[in-house]
Amino acid sequence: MGKVTGFLEIDRQDRSYKPAGDRIRNHKEFVVPLEERNVEQQAARCMDCGIPFCHNGCPVNNQIPDWNDLVYNSDWEAASINLHSTNNFPEFTGRICPAPCEAACTLNIDDNPVTIKTIECAIVDKAWENGWITPQIPEKKTGKKVAIVGSGPAGMAAAQQLARVGHDVHVFEKNEVVGGLLRLGIPDFKMEKQIIDRRCEQMEAEGVTFHTGVHIGGDMPAKELVDNHDAVILTGGSETPRDLPVEGRELDGVHFAMNFLPQQNRRNAGRNWDGDGEPILASGKHVVVIGGGDTGSDCIGTSIRQGALSVTQLEIMPEPPEKEDKALSWPHWPLKMRTSSSQAEGAERDFSVTTTSIGGADGKVTHINCARVDEKFQPVADSAFELKADLVLLAMGFVHPIAEGMLAELDVELDARGNVKADMQAYKTNRDKVFTAGDMRRGQSLVVWAIREGRQAAHSVDKFLMGETELPR
Ligand SMILES: Cc1cc2nc3c(=O)[nH]c(=O)nc-3n(C[C@H](O)[C@H](O)[C@H](O)COP(=O)(O)OP(=O)(O)OC[C@H]3O[C@@H](n4cnc5c(N)ncnc54)[C@H](O)[C@@H]3O)c2cc1C
Ligand code: SF4
Known part of the structure; x- marks a missing residue:
């Protein structure tokens, strides 16, 4: 444990985002890394708990207290070796992992967990910058x-x-x-x-x-x-994506998220956006995203960057509580209201909503028909409403x-x-x-x-x- 009183002296500080107005002008990463000395300070907040719940909360069992200590002591190269002993690609998880480790951190009991994901990302980014990550070529081949x-x-x-x-x-x-x-x-x-x-x-x-x-x-x-x-x-x-078997599903402009998102990633890479089929673009459209998870958020961020007129996200589940009941949930992943960076860029969100049918004209989608649902996900009487939609993206998960x-x-x-x-x-x-x-x-x-x-x-x-x-x- 680097600094015994670190968690008492140092406040949690995390990476920030570039302002939404700037970041939506392109498709580049927008997370602003912390300065090296700030990362070292953040690592000093780790209490090196007798039972490190973070280590169990992390699916690859990263040895988080160990590398926090190494970072606090500025031994970044040793921290990278330690991190890579459990995780082949910490630069992926350091960017896109939802960080169940932080939910499990003891300091999360009062909502101030160690910024584990940020420290992980800083270690591996530094390791790449310094040339510490090199091929580990085997001495002998097995012939298998x-x-x-x-x-x-x-x-x-x-x-x-x-x-x-x-x-x-x-x-x-x-x-x-x-x-x-x-x-x-x-x-x-x-x-x-x-x-x-x-x-x-x-x-x-x-x-x-x-x-x-x-x-x-x-x-x-x-x-x-x-x-x-x-x-x-x-x-x-x-x-295999979960489909929406309602009237109007076949209309032009209703697409699975995974028909939409890869096109933009290919465009960004300067490759053919798709081998066949039509380009799916949100530019100048009212977009409705059905499904409230990660994929739905990615559809929102991509639609906003393409210049959508409006983006609405519908979720069939009820609105989760603002704050979890720690006594019941910690150290597990809690159900609570979360707002992704994409949602914060300007999407309208609505909960407890089901899509009853999709309406259109001349074969193209123009609106969707919705209803509120009860706790059994059944439509509530007289709760029907209509939403304008030129593009409907289905992001309801994969079966x-x-x-x-x-x-x-x-x-x-x-x-x-x-x-x-x-x-x-x-x-x-x-x-x-x-x-x-x-x-x-x-x-x-x-x-x-x-x-x-x-x-x-x-x-x-x-x-x-x-x-x-x-x-x-
Ligand atoms: C839009 C979206 C956003 C997500 N965001 C996050 C996130 O932010 N954080 C997170 O942790 N997780 C996220 N996930 C989930 C995460 O991406 C997956 O859980 C993870 O990629 C699964 O890895 P995998 O290697 O098992 O499969 P995949 O990543 O799905 O890779 C499977 C590969 O196998 C190939 N393949 C399949 N069949 C064949 C075949 N017969 N022959 C040859 N190749 C084949 C496919 O083309 C594909 O490239 C997201 C998922 C989606 C869809
Ligand atoms: S952010 Fe890193 S340490 Fe935390 S759960 Fe994900 S991989 Fe594990």
């Missing part, structure tokens, strides 16, 4: 060949772990670029994409080969992949992975929710030498959980291939 399907955070983490112990790792990605939802779902204003590119370069030097534009179960039969590799990990994500194609061909067993069935010890499917991790196994989740599952699946695969493993779980 592993295929990973899907290049999201789960696939990337598994690939990096397995390459570092000497396996010949091949990542197959159906899109033209590596990164999964990090690359094409999460907008650049939350995480710029050169951050993924430099990790890919590191991983290639470590022995990972990326094969982009290869759809397993489409371009290449899944059976061929299994036959040609000693082990296969399925990390294809949870890509399970795509069952057709690869999964059907491999005949892997699915669980009751339609995810690929495997436990969290072996990550093994019912099919010989086929493993799975990330959203494809656990269902729609978070980047930090995908990293954890990728690491743990790598541990299991290495043990399967070599009989033993030194990879951490």
Whole structure:
């Protein structure tokens, strides 16, 4: 523990945002980092609790009190080594993790947790700046060949772990670029994409080969992949979106969020916005986003940057309380009112609302018909209302992975929710030498959980291939 009385003397201070009026003019990141000395001060607030709840709250079990101490003592390089021992990509989580660690921090009991995520991000950003992050090339090759399907955070983490112990790792990605939802779902204003590119370069030097534009179960039969590799990990994500089966769903201007968001990320990268289909743009439109989660927020921020006339976000759940009941919730993730940076940029939000139908003219959406719902999500009598809409974005989450194609061909067993069935010890499917991790196994989740599952699946695969493993779980 760096400073015994730090938590008494130093107030919580976090990164700020550039003003909304400036940041919505482009698609770049807008979080303003703290000065180095301020980060060191913030790290001094850590109480090094006997039971560090933050460490358990973090899905990759980052050793938070340890690196807080190192940062307070200005040993940033050692902090980076420590951080990377549990998290392959802290620059991703330091930007986009919702930080369940901070909810679990003992100082959160009075709403002033250590700024863990900010410190994590500062450590890894500094490590990149100083050239401390270099390829960890294995001394010996094992001669074993592993295929990973899907290049999201789960696939990337598994690939990096397995390459570092000497396996010949091949990542197959159906899109033209590596990164999964990090690359094409999460907008650049939350995480710029050169951050993924430099990790890919590191991983290639470590022995990972990326094969982009290869759809397993489409371009290449899944059976061929299994036959040609000693082990296969399925990390294809949870890509089936929840639909809205109401009258008018087929109207022009009603789209899934994941048809809209990737186009903007591709535009930002100067690539073809989409291979086929029509450009979906919010410019000059009244936009209604249905769904109140992360994806919905990303649709809001992107629509505002494209020049939407208005953005309204509808959520079927009731408005959560302003403040959680700490005695009931801590150290767990609390249900409470949160306002994302995108929502703060100018979206109207409404709760306990269902969409009863979508209306249009000449085949195009013009409005949606809504009603208030009761606690059983049933429409309340005489509560109907109409909202003007030229673009409706469906952001109601994802139900399970795509069952057709690869999964059907491999005949892997699915669980009751339609995810690929495997436990969290072996990550093994019912099919010989086929493993799975990330959203494809656990269902729609978070980047930090995908990293954890990728690491743990790598541990299991290495043990399967070599009989033993030194990879951490
Ligand atoms: C819009 C949006 C915003 C989000 N924001 C956040 C956030 O701020 N913070 C957070 O923690 N989480 C966020 N999430 C969730 C997070 O992105 C996911 O939980 C995480 O990316 C899952 O990682 P994964 O590796 O399991 O799968 P994915 O990232 O989905 O990657 C799967 C990859 O597999 C590829 N693939 C699938 N099938 C095949 C096949 N047959 N052949 C070849 N390739 C295939 C896909 O093209 C994809 O690239 C967000 C999700 C969305 C949709
Ligand atoms: S990965 Fe997420 S939960 Fe873990 S320390 Fe970082 S911000 Fe906290």
